[in-house]
Amino acid sequence: MEPLQCGTSPIVGFRFSLHPMTGDFIQVIKGALRETDTTNVWMHTDDVSTVIRGRQLHVFNAAKSIALHAAKTGVHVAMSGTFSVGCPGDSAGDAYLDKGDELLNTDTSKQYVSSQFALYPMNNPDYMAIIYREVERAKALGVYNDSMHYASGIHGDIHDVFAFYEEAFANARTSENAHLVMTVALSINSPSHGGGSGA
Numbered sequence: 184m185e186p187l188q189c190g191t192s193p194i195v196g197f198r199f200s201l202h203p204m205t206g207d208f209i210q211v212i213k214g215a216l217r218e219t220d221t222t223n224v225w226m227h228t229d230d231v232s233t234v235i236r237g238r239q240l241h242v243f244n245a246a247k248s249i250a251l252h253a254a255k256t257g258v259h260v261a262m263s264g265t266f267s268v269g270c271p272g273d274s275a276g277d278a279y280l281d282k283g284d285e286l287l288n289t290d291t292s293k294q295y296v297s298s299q300f301a302l303y304p305m306n307n308p309d310y311m312a313i314i315y316r317e318v319e320r321a322k323a324l325g326v327y328n329d330s331m332h333y334a335s336g337i338h339g340d341i342h343d344v345f346a347f348y349e350e351a352f353a354n355a356r357t358s359e360n361a362h363l364v365m366t367v368a369l370s371i372n373s374p375s376h377g378g379g380s381g382a
């Protein structure tokens with residue numbers, strides 16, 4: 184078998200799970216996936232997670248919309264997932280790269296989210312400088328929340344948080360080191376937000 188090469192495809196993927204803290208979790212998960220316009224991304228759901236793949240702008244647009252639709256139920260919901268680009272072998276089925284620039288999910292409703300992220304610039308010897316640069320950018324933008332082991336806290340309105348994540352994901356890869364992984368964990372409608380004592 185040929186060794187897997189780092190793909191040169193610009194296809195971006197996001198594999199994520201929603202975990203709504205409610206007995207009606209099936210409705211919240213399925214509703215959020217159904218109500219989002221996913222025409223511009225390739226999507227597949229299984230018993231553990233969902234993956235969306237396509238151009239960066241459409242993957243982030245669909246991801247934000249799915250989170251926002253789940254949030255609108257008012258239920259406390261967790262979204263955790265991994266963005267990836269330049270992944271070895273991730274070059275097949277690139278039909279979705281032909282999609283245009285028009286964003287299909289345009290809901291601008293406000294929604295507070297608290298989250299944590301971690302960047303993994305694969306095979307890049309300057310990876311710590313890249314990570315620090317993005318954390319500094321979060322501070323300048325006012326979405327930085329906290330530093331912690333293995334991740335950095337990002338919070339604020341969902342549109343600001345996703346805009347930061349999309350830009351961090353774009354900034355943290357280079358043409359020489361095109362394989363990048365970013366993990367995110369979002370908490371929405373938590374009774375803990377704002378220093379409450381809930382879970």
Ligand SMILES: Cc1ncc(C[n+]2csc(CCO)c2C)c(N)n1
Binds near residue numbers: 202212213229230
């Ligand atoms: C985004 C996302 N995709 C899939 C699952 C896995 N999952 C758990 S319950 C359920 C609905 C009933 O089949 C599904 C698909 C998830 N949690 N979040």
